[in-house]
Amino acid sequence: MNPTxxxxxxxxxxxxxLDPRVLEAMMPYLREHYGNPSxxxxxxxxxxxxVEQARERAAACLGAEPSEIIFTSGATESNNLALKGILAHFxxxxxxxSSVEHKAVLQPAKTLSGQGYPVTYLRPDRYGRISPEQxxxxxxxxxxxxxxxxxxxxxxxxxxxxxxxxxxxxRGVLFHCDAVQGVGYYxxxxxxxxVDALSLSAHKFYGPKGVGVLFVRGGTxxxxxxxxxxxxxxxxxxxxxxxxxxxxxxxLELAVIEREERVKHVRALRDRLATVxxxxxxxxxxxxxxxxxxxxxxxxxxxxxxxxxELPVDGEMLLLNLDMEGICVSSGSACTxxxxxxxxxxxxxGIAPDTAKAAVRxxxxxxxxxxxxxYTVEKVEQILRRIKLxxxx
Ligand code: PLP
Numbered sequence: 001m002n003p004t005x006x007x008x009x010x011x012x013x014x015x016x017x018l019d020p021r022v023l024e025a026m027m028p029y030l031r032e033h034y035g036n037p038s039x040x041x042x043x044x045x046x047x048x049x050x051v052e053q054a055r056e057r058a059a060a061c062l063g064a065e066p067s068e069i070i071f072t073s074g075a076t077e078s079n080n081l082a083l084k085g086i087l088a089h090f091x092x093x094x095x096x097x098s099s100v101e102h103k104a105v106l107q108p109a110k111t112l113s114g115q116g117y118p119v120t121y122l123r124p125d126r127y128g129r130i131s132p133e134q135x136x137x138x139x140x141x142x143x144x145x146x147x148x149x150x151x152x153x154x155x156x157x158x159x160x161x162x163x164x165x166x167x168x169x170x171r172g173v174l175f176h177c178d179a180v181q182g183v184g185y186y187x188x189x190x191x192x193x194x195v196d197a198l199s200l201s202a203h204k205f206y207g208p209k210g211v212g213v214l215f216v217r218g219g220t221x222x223x224x225x226x227x228x229x230x231x232x233x234x235x236x237x238x239x240x241x242x243x244x245x246x247x248x249x250x251x252l253e254l255a256v257i258e259r260e261e262r263v264k265h266v267r268a269l270r271d272r273l274a275t276v277x278x279x280x281x282x283x284x285x286x287x288x289x290x291x292x293x294x295x296x297x298x299x300x301x302x303x304x305x306x307x308x309x310e311l312p313v314d315g316e317m318l319l320l321n322l323d324m325e326g327i328c329v330s331s332g333s334a335c336t337x338x339x340x341x342x343x344x345x346x347x348x349x350g351i352a353p354d355t356a357k358a359a360v361r362x363x364x365x366x367x368x369x370x371x372x373x374x375y376t377v378e379k380v381e382q383i384l385r386r387i388k389l390x391x392x393x
Contacts, residue, residue, distance in 0.1 A: 187259070
């Protein structure tokens with residue numbers, strides 16, 4: 001039985017709930033302080049003050065200067081701005097990234113490649129890992145920018161951002177990091193790490209949707225993507241999402257203050273989930289998240305169910321059945337024109353297409369409980385039996 005009679009939400013890598021404390025901080029800017037930060041009257045000045053305060057608070061959390069923080073609509077925009085905005089200043093020069101980045105990096109990379117910028121895609125190992133040495137070997141005379149994420153959004157794999165950044169600095173190329181999945185779980189010290197650009201998104205750490213940051217180190221050339229206003233020091237036009245920006249700063253501060261507690265909590269649950277699933281399902285399950293503490297973020301467990309007796313497991317059916325039991329997870333697969341396509345990530349780490357279609361990403365949050373984890377394992381086993389995978393046991 002569902003112990004809470006509520007939803008068991010295990011899709012925090014897709015989005016998190018809005019922390020009530022964050023909502024409370026945002027409310028005045030949705031109600032009474034509705035001025036446009038560009039207006040010179042008192043309501044405008046109030047909004048401007050809120051935006052600039054939020055910028056200072058966000059910068060302090062990251063070890064950045066306030067002038068290095070650009071507020072955006074989220075990490076998709078931040079990644080686009082970083083890649084296109086930086087490379088616009090290096091015509092003919094190229095990008096090094098990996099084949100397992102989020103589509104918010106891969107798609108702009110493809111566009112840039114179509115415009116004649118050379119793009120190199122590093123190939124990961126079995127767990128999605130890219131080593132700093134691979135990055136070092138891939139940098140050539142024509143490289144201007146390297147973009148590698150901090151934590152993998154499907155697999156949970158962690159990348160050595162500090163070492164990769166140091167290599168890039170040593171070799172005289174710029175480094176961008178999509179830190180979306182890492183921000184809630186690791187300290188980010190931009191005053192110590194030679195990172196030139198870094199993306200984050202508020203809705204991944206209990207802030208509101210539709211607001212993010214692109215950190216761009218002072219002196220880094222950047223052409224704006226969105227023109228039409230002088231906001232964000234001419235780097236991103238458009239009236240600021242004041243309440244969202246206030247919410248982002250508040251959520252980021254809470255994430256920093258409560259990080260250790262949250263990490264401990266989700267890691268214990270994630271490890272329990274992995275151990276019990278493995279004990280219950282044995283060979284019927286393959287774990288794609290490297291489980292050593294320093295190799296993966298604490299909140300993600302990615303598994304696949306290989307075909308049994310040559311019969312593939314119906315991954316879509318598994319997710320739908322879990323949903324009917326109140327368990328929200330995601331597959332890591334993109335649903336295109338009605339057909340579930342195996343994720344580009346699973347293809348890149350060498351998972352066979354039939355297996356890749358039966359993938360589940362469990363991503364945990366600090367409100368999840370042991371009861372929810374045990375209930376989930378029980379339901380996964382029941383459903384697999386029902387859809388015949390375990391019938392021969
Ligand atoms: N990058 C990574 C690693 C992500 O996990 C996501 C969200 O799924 C994004 C970028 C896109 O972020 P947003 O939803 O803010 O556009």
